[in-house]
Amino acid sequence: MNKLATFLLGLMFVAGIAQAQEEGTEAEKDNGLTEQNAADGSVKKGCDARGYCWGENVEETKSKYTFFSDNMKAKNYGQETLDAFNYLYTNAPYIHKNLYIYGLKLFKAKLSEETKKKDTADKNLITEYEDMVLKLYDERGKYFGKADTWESTKGKYLYRYVKDRPDFDERLPEYYNFYRGIADRDGEKTDDANMSAYVAIVAKLHISYKKAVQGFNKDPKTKAQKSAILTANSVIENKDGKYTDDQIKEYTAKKEAAEKELVNLETAFEQNDAEFKKYKSYNENWLMDEYDFVSEIAGKNIATAEAAKKDKDVKSWTRIQTMADKYIMGMLDIDCDFINEKLGAKFKADPSDLGTAKKIFGYSIRKKCTDGPYFLDAALVVFEADPQAAMASVIAGQYIKRDDVDKAIEWKEKAIELYAEDPTKQAETSIDLAKLYNKKGLKTQARAQAYKAIEFDSEISKEAYTFIGDLYMGSYKQCFESSNDNVHERACYLAAYDMYAKAGASAKMSAAQKQFPSKSDVFTLAAKGYAEGKPLQIGCWIGGSTTLRVRP
Template sequence: MNKLATFLLGFLFVAGVAQAQEESTESKDNGLTEQKAADGSVKKGCDARGYCWGENVEEAKSKYTFFSDNMKAKNYSKETLDAFDYLYTNAPYIHKNLYIYGLKLYKSLVSSESKKKDAADKDLIVKYEDMVLKLYDDRGKYFGSADKWESEKGKYLYRYYKDRPDFNDNLPTYYDFYHKIAERDGVKTDDSNMSAYVAIVAKLHVAYKKAVQGFNKDPKTKAQKSAILTANSVIENADGKYTDAQIKEYTAKKTAAEKELVNLEANFEANDPEFKKYKSYNEDWLMDEYDFISEIATKNVEIAEAAKKEKDVKAWSRIQTMADKYIMGMLNIDCDFINNKLGAKFKANPEDLATAKKIVGYSIRKKCMDGPYFLQAAEVVYNAEPTPAYANLISGQYIKKGDTDKAIEWKEKAIELYSEDPAKQAETSIDLAKLYNKKGLKSQARAQAYKAVEYDSNIASEAYTFIGDLYMTSFKQCFESSEDNVQEKGCYLAAYDMYKKAGNSSKMAQAQKQFPTKSDVFTLAAKGYAEGKTINVGCWIGGTTTIRLRP
């Protein structure tokens, strides 16, 4: 090889290395990297500001500038839509702003097209609606917080899908979607999602009722159900009416009928796809759903009331009303249902917490709290989940039954459980003081009232008024047989002192009417009595008070 050729080869090699180094430097200098999206997929062309432009950086930047400028100007033209489609197709991970703008764009398109009413393009509306829902999915996919965006999606899914022809065919799928949201978000569930959930639950039970009509009308099914009812009638009313042999006979008949009913149901399900699809959405399922919905609605109403958010109170009260109307209405629950159907189930298994909760919840709503299983069920719920509210509820039931000792026991439990709420402790202490007074234990009643003030001084007026009342009603117990017309008025003088501490002027006036007269004091002056002098009250009241004259 001659010198010229060697020189040219060397030059080309050095130039190639320099160019490679220059290209490497340029690639490094532009700062573009690859990053992982929230779902683990790769985002390309990512700059330092967090924008990921994909494979064709310059084209994407140009389209995005055009798109974002138009969105800021509220220009929702075909060109704006085309720019979005390009970006969403080629770099769906550009930036979260793509989804903020995209959702605004497609929601606006849904709205504007829907306003055309009779002239609206329904296929186009469906396309736009589906895009809104997909954008919520993809925002979670690429930028995280998928649960949050799924909940946001829920606000639109039912609204968009409820009138579509195939909606009712896919009820179980929509139920799973909204149940997942409600179970996950709990008390933070958006009221629009819960509203959709209530509607879907109701629709599913309607579908269940239609699906089981054929099974229930089948003569073989009727025969087995009739046999079970007859057997239950004998077994449950066995007290001396039937012999052991008869009870044994009907127990065997019931077992056989129940077994045959299971076989009939399995055969029916195998030949009826609708029955198979909806059979699980029965009355027991519906009762569970009602309790689940009501628990969330009730808690939200309480939170909204505490925060004085009237709008939220109305929204969640509406949810409860929907549940009462569309779910409870289908269940047709009344006192007989609670006492007989739920009661029989609870009697068979007294530790069944779910049934106990239903008995308590439905009994309160339907005003059936005098039912035979209510108190026992309430205690089962309390033992599993002790709360002061349940302790108070149970105490109230014992008060109705006239069992003051048990009522006191449960009030004491309530006070203990209110350990982090002094105001409630004080309020419940007054209730307990009244129960002590009912038993004639006035000293304990007074001590409990003083304790209420220790818990929360805001209850002082009520507590001191209560103690004043205790004193006012102690005349017969303490002084009725006394021959000392001044001493016997001590309970009224002491009551006045308490009413004064309470700031209760009307009660003070009542006490004054019972004060000793000027004549009483004058007649017994030899005992050292005089207006303004101190006197021992005596009896259970104890302590001293000041002699004052009746006005």
């Protein structure tokens, strides 16, 4: 190789070293830090390999964070710790989730400290700390994900913090939307604290609606028209017969005019009154829907907790249901007339209206109005949308009341099928079905269903064997009344005794025993092969055999 080539190679080598040194310097300069996306898509700057993102001023932020975290570990919640947090939260709110873990601990501690001062507590400072706690739950979800989880956790504190603030009533619709959003999303998993707050807010919103409506009812023009309607009604009814046909006709026209004017006044009120415009949607229909919504979630949680034998959860959700009954249902003047007339009229206009059907069914059960004219039809609509075994049994009961045994049998059979995961309920419903078969005179089917009940759950055997014994005891007229055989005609009582013995029903055993053949009858008919202790064929629908015994 000539000298020129050697020289050029040397230059290239030196240049390579220089470039490498320059690249190394740049690597040291940015310290390997990168930008990353937060959970909400915003950019986190100055992120290292451990997952800490220090923002623009890396060294200062690191120093502040070290100071802050050390103080938090030492439970030093003084002003210098607050200042360090504020710097970090302002300049790099995405540092690490620990900023929010420590931050929540810090502000809850400060809040507790200030609240304990009672009469000397700074209310503005308390509000500031409370708002910061709520904000930190929002921000943690924003930067580190699981926003839904942290929103639900925030809900546990929100109502507690804001319920006594001066602007609470003004912001009720906002708080309602917040808690309704949680309940819609979390469903059966909604925290009981959030549902408790939700119930309270629903009740307060309806109170606001009622206050707004009072403005309309207290208006002098409204009062005048309502008074005119009442006066007209008294004339139109003409209970004492003192008004002429012309007077009745005159006041009928006055009533129609007053009712028309009342509608006009109400329309004008709705359009012009700010309070009514704000709260008009939180009326009685809305409140009924809210009651059903809360009751559904509470009911599912109670059932789940009972199945898991979690007494604490049963108690918590029973409290929620009690709140709904008291504070929501308590404001609804619902009775049988309300169900049959108002809800009934709505259902009659649209028999496919599932929402109204659910209300008629649910309220009728709670208010003991199941004899209403729309209850059965509403139950059928609800069942079609969501087939449930218990509802099938209720529908069967309605057909029993109507003495439609065939339909009752059909629905009891559906109930048994739907109770597939609950053998005890299958057994109980089978006994009900057996009784219906007996009512139709189908004793063989009745007995078979009673035996089926024992197959489902042996715990019901006493009731089932007693029922079969009753079937046998009641079969004398059907099977043996016209018999000329004084021994064989008593076979049904012997068979009944056998069933009662299996059931351990001593009183019924004694009653059956009194109907056994007499010793003299057995002796007289000995030529037929009768003898005490020998087998006796029963015959008729009962079939089989029993042991011949005599009455005591």
